[in-house]
Structures are given as C-alpha cells and as structure tokens.
Amino acid sequence: MRYPFISGNWKMFLNKTSGVELAKALVNGTKDVKDRDIMICPGFPLLSDVAEILAGSQIQLGAQNMYYEKEGAFTGEASAEMLMSVSCSYVLLGHSERRHIFHENNELINKKVLAALQGGLKPILCIGELLEEREAGNTESVVREQLTTGFTDVNAAHFSDIIVAYEPVWAIGTGKTATPEDADNVHSFIRKTVAGLYSKSISDEMRIIYGGSVKPDNIDGLMAKENIDGALVGGGSLKQDSFIRIIKFES
Ligand code: 13P
Numbered sequence: 001m002r003y004p005f006i007s008g009n010w011k012m013f014l015n016k017t018s019g020v021e022l023a024k025a026l027v028n029g030t031k032d033v034k035d036r037d038i039m040i041c042p043g044f045p046l047l048s049d050v051a052e053i054l055a056g057s058q059i060q061l062g063a064q065n066m067y068y069e070k071e072g073a074f075t076g077e078a079s080a081e082m083l084m085s086v087s088c089s090y091v092l093l094g095h096s097e098r099r100h101i102f103h104e105n106n107e108l109i110n111k112k113v114l115a116a117l118q119g120g121l122k123p124i125l126c127i128g129e130l131l132e133e134r135e136a137g138n139t140e141s142v143v144r145e146q147l148t149t150g151f152t153d154v155n156a157a158h159f160s161d162i163i164v165a166y167e168p169v170w171a172i173g174t175g176k177t178a179t180p181e182d183a184d185n186v187h188s189f190i191r192k193t194v195a196g197l198y199s200k201s202i203s204d205e206m207r208i209i210y211g212g213s214v215k216p217d218n219i220d221g222l223m224a225k226e227n228i229d230g231a232l233v234g235g236g237s238l239k240q241d242s243f244i245r246i247i248k249f250e251s
Pocket of ligand 1: 009095167171172173174175211212213214232233234235236
C-alpha cells in the first residue's frame with residue numbers, strides 16, 4: 001500500500017511574512033485531511049519560522065536542496081545536519097532547476113542522496129527529460145541514467161525513505177501537464193527500472209510522485225492512475241485555496 005504524498009515546492013517565492021501566513025492557512029485548512037502525507041519546501045531563510053507553524057500539525061517540512069559535505073568552507077550551501085536542526089524531514093535533490101540552471105549532474109546528485117540518507121533526511125530524487133530528449137525518443141534512457149547513477153551505492157534498506165519525483169522539464173511552469181497516461185507510462189518505467197536495480201518488492205513499495213503544472217483541475221485525473229502516488233507542486237502550491245484543493249484530491 002503506497003500512501004499518497006502531496007508536496008509543495010515554493011522555489012524562490014514568498015518571504016518570511018507571506019510564507020508564515022501561507023503555512024498557517026495550510027495547517028488550518030488540512031486539519032480534517034486523513035490518509036495522505038503532506039509536505040512543503042519553503043526557501044532556506046523561511047525554514048525555521050515555517051517549522052514553528054507546522055509543529056504538531058500533519059504537514060512535514062522539506063528543503064529544496066542541500067550539499068553533500070558535513071560541514072566546511074562551502075559558502076552558500078547547507079548540510080543535512082543544518083536542515084535536520086530546523087526540523088526538515090525531506091530534501092529535494094536533483095530538481096530540474098538545479099540540474100539545468102546550476103549545472104548539477106547525476107554524480108553530484110548521487111553524493112547528495114547518499115549524504116541525505118546518512119544524515120537522516122529523506123531524499124526526493126527529482127528526475128525528468130527535456131523536451132528535445134522526449135521528442136528524440138530518449139525519455140527512457142535519460143530517466144534510466146538519472147535513476148541508475150542517482151542511486152549508486154544506495155543500500156536497499158534505505159528505500160522506505162526514498163521518493164522519486166518524475167518532473168518532465170517541458171511541463172514545469174509551462175502550463176503543459178503530461179497527460180495522466182503519459183505520466184503513468186513513465187512512472188511504470190521508473191518502477192520497472194528500480195525493480196531491475198533492486199527488487200520488485202522494493203519498487204512496488206516506492207512512491208513515485210508527479211510534478212509539472214499540477215493544478216486543482218488536473219490533480220484528480222493524475223491521482224487516479226495506478227503508478228502516480230502523489231504530486232510535487234510548484235506554482236499551484238503558493239496559494240492556499242489551490243494547494244488545499246490539490247491536497248484534498250478525489251479519485
Ligand atoms: P510547477 O507546478 O510550477 O510547474 O512546478 C513544478 C515543479 O518544478 C515542482 O518541483
């Protein structure tokens with residue numbers, strides 16, 4: 001049984017005042033929600049303040065990135081331990097904006113996955129193909145490489161803590177969602193790939209969430225699909241009504 005996981009990535013939006021206000025509204029608006037996990041990823045400077053609001057609620061906290069070293073002279077970076085100390089449970093790794101704007105590659109992302117697990121954070125490994133890769137018929141080879149390298153040296157025992165987010169780059173912030181069928185096909189391929197790397201029971205248990213222009217009007221169709229276990233929502237997580245409706249998907 002894979003428990004639905006609905007998460008919001010605030011990216012570089014909201015400040016302390018607006019972030020705290022949204023977090024309060026989300027806590028109030030989800031009190032009656034049962035049987036699903038909820039998580040939000042505010043920007044680094046907001047984490048402590050949002051953590052205070054979320055304390056005692058069912059909404060968990062995540063960070064949008066981290067560095068793999070434990071500590072040191074790495075200006076501008078944050079370690080797993082730092083994120084744990086402000087109550088983060090999850091961390092997004094390999095988000096397409098990190099890959100394409102900040103040139104993170106699969107090898108670096110793998111180091112981060114290993115460091116997150118070692119530090120006690122649950123990694124959400126973000127993968128997905130560019131439009132030209134999809135059009136050239138390379139979606140599966142791109143995704144396979146992102147998974148194979150991203151999970152190098154990851155112990156099977158850690159898989160209960162790992163989530164994969166499939167975010168086709170051409171669907172992020174563009175208003176173009178993958179159809180539920182397209183997304184489900186890639187999710188099914190991801191599950192088969194993880195079964196090949198580890199085992200069928202591990203891949204059957206692993207949650208694979210979808211991201212890319214998820215909105216109140218498409219969440220129900222996406223969540224109805226067998227292999228879609230949740231959502232990683234960008235723009236649609238920045239307004240309380242929109243994100244609460246997404247959290248309360250019906251399928
Ligand atoms: P949008 O929902 O704004 O397309 O962003 C998706 C995303 O990148 C979430 O991590």
